[in-house]
Amino acid sequence: MIETFALLLFAHMLADFVFQSDWIVVNKRRPPAFLLHIAIVFATALAATGAVADWLLLLALTAAHAVIDAIKLTVSDRLKPFLLDQAAHLITIGALAIHAPDLWATGLWAQTLPPLVTDPIPALAALLAGGIGAVIMGGHAIAKLLDMRERRWLRYRILKGSLPDAGRLIGQLERALAFGLVTAGYPSGVGFLLAAKSVLRFNASKDDRRVAEYVIIGTLASLGWALGAGLATRLLLLELGWFTP
Structure with missing residues (x-):
């Protein structure tokens, strides 16, 4: 089944x-x-x-x-x-x-x-499904959480001059990394990922509370989604016999 x-x-x-x-x-x-x-x-x-x-x-x-x-x-x-x-x-x-x-x-x-050929296919399908769920599906969910109108306002008023679609690409990369770390059995690595992003985004958000809240909510929601997807995928792989408890 x-x-x-x-x-x-x-x-x-x-x-x-x-x-x-x-x-x-x-x-x-x-x-x-x-x-x-x-x-x-x-x-x-x-x-x-x-x-x-x-x-x-x-x-x-x-x-x-x-x-x-x-x-x-x-x-x-x-x-x-x-x-x-x-x-x-x-x-x-x-x-x-x-x-x-x-x-x-x-x-x-x-x-x-x-x-x-066929034996690894279900596990590979589970891994790819989890990756799509973490990166692409997660992007849709986080965008709806943050509300697209607020995101456009922030980009125009505060984040003006940033690269086109940079926020979307950063989010996809951080969810992909978090998903990979969790499914590989290294969830502690997500802490280093969170710390690195916090340092990189500090200067952009330190002078404006609205931007700071936006970055914090988006980052925590994005990484939380990736963690959930990674844990669910790892559980599915465990049921398929590709991991030991």
Whole structure:
């Protein structure tokens, strides 16, 4: 079951955070963009699991994804709906993994490729899914937490002259580093990462309380998200037998 869950989770992360382009996000209320996203959801699930014979189960998962997304389109694009939306997707993925635990084992890839190739695939999928969740999904969550209007105001009034998208890139790098440290079993290294960033951002925030609060909230939320993603991924890898307790 855990192998199936890992592959379905990886497929979901690809569909929602890698292959869902800005055009799809902006035009998702229009049928062509919405249907394209749903087609990508089905295609990634089929490609990840190789469950050609059980395509109806993947179609049911895709239909559930469509219903969840349709509901989300009726509410505001804020942090709470975003988290509830992702939680609902995880529940449906877990339900399918419980209902069809051998979806991966009986799929095309597991049946045709040699064990030397297929054995590491679930763990690799779990690691990549966790990385996407930490870096890309985390970026969306932190942006919604900080509120985009406030971020634009800060960039224009206080952080004017900074490199384009520098804040987004810094956030992605710090979450990637924190995720890597935690999954590798070195969570203490996150403390050094936090200290280094604090020193580097001190001069930018010491004279303005608003900037200081913005930096502190963003940094703690970003690293906290990465820590959570890293711990969840490590637990999943443990269940897959790639780590010992």
